[in-house]
Amino acid sequence: NAGVTQTPKFQVLKTGQSMTLQCAQDMNHNSMYWYRQDPGMGLRLIYYSASEGTTDKGEVPNGYNVSRLNKREFSLRLESAAPSQTSVYFCASSDVGQHYGYTFGSGTRLTVV
Amino acid sequence: SQQGEEDPQALSIQEGENATMNCSYKTSINNLQWYRQNSGRGLVHLILIRSNEREKHSGRLRVTLDTSKKSSSLLITASRAADTASYFCATVGAGGTSYGKLTFGQGTILTVHP
Numbered sequence: 001n002a003g004v005t006q007t008p009k010f011q012v013l014k015t016g017q018s019m020t021l022q023c024a025q026d027m028n029h030n031s032m033y034w035y036r037q038d039p040g041m042g043l044r045l046i047y048y049s050a051s052e053g054t055t056d057k058g059e060v061p062n063g064y065n066v067s068r069l070n071k072r073e074f075s076l077r078l079e080s081a082a083p084s085q086t087s088v089y090f091c092a093s094s095d096v097g098q099h100y101g102y103t104f105g106s107g108t109r110l111t112v113v
Numbered sequence: 114s115q116q117g118e119e120d121p122q123a124l125s126i127q128e129g130e131n132a133t134m135n136c137s138y139k140t141s142i143n144n145l146q147w148y149r150q151n152s153g154r155g156l157v158h159l160i161l162i163r164s165n166e167r168e169k170h171s172g173r174l175r176v177t178l179d180t181s182k183k184s185s186s187l188l189i190t191a192s193r194a195a196d197t198a199s200y201f202c203a204t205v206g207a208g209g210t211s212y213g214k215l216t217f218g219q220g221t222i223l224t225v226h227p
Contacts, residue, residue, distance in 0.1 A: 031213060101158030
């Protein structure tokens, strides 16, 4: 099925550990995004990539890095995890003209202890 | 900061009733979108309305947009228990650095009782 695939689905990290969240889309979308969702809140943009080869900071980029590996893949890295990064992380992709909305992955639930 | 604010924060209705959720935003937009999120799942795109449109329909969904008031509403008619979910409005800014990026409201939790 076409869509956005995120791995892993669940992860528990100790404070200070690092990890990379993977995201891949097979819809030939140019733009990809990483959001975090905290309890009772909407989604906040961490980083986005308008097209292959470009990345930009969103609303809450501190403590994260991203890599747009190719048109399909956009990874999010936590270099030194902190409890404040406990959240659910969503990857999304969209076409250039924003005509049809975003397609979201199913999320990664991350707990930092 | 969040671009959209939604009202009410929670809504509880009986099956068959209509549900109306409202969204207000702060800056000029290119388009406004509504998403549904079932508990523990990802977001699903419901409908997109452009800044030059005033109303849009999709099945049991009706969305209105009033750019002069910077507000939108989502109406779900003849609700079903399966409509129980969180509903988010999200905006794409009109230009500059906000172009193409979705900014979300905090959502409305809808509960439809059988």
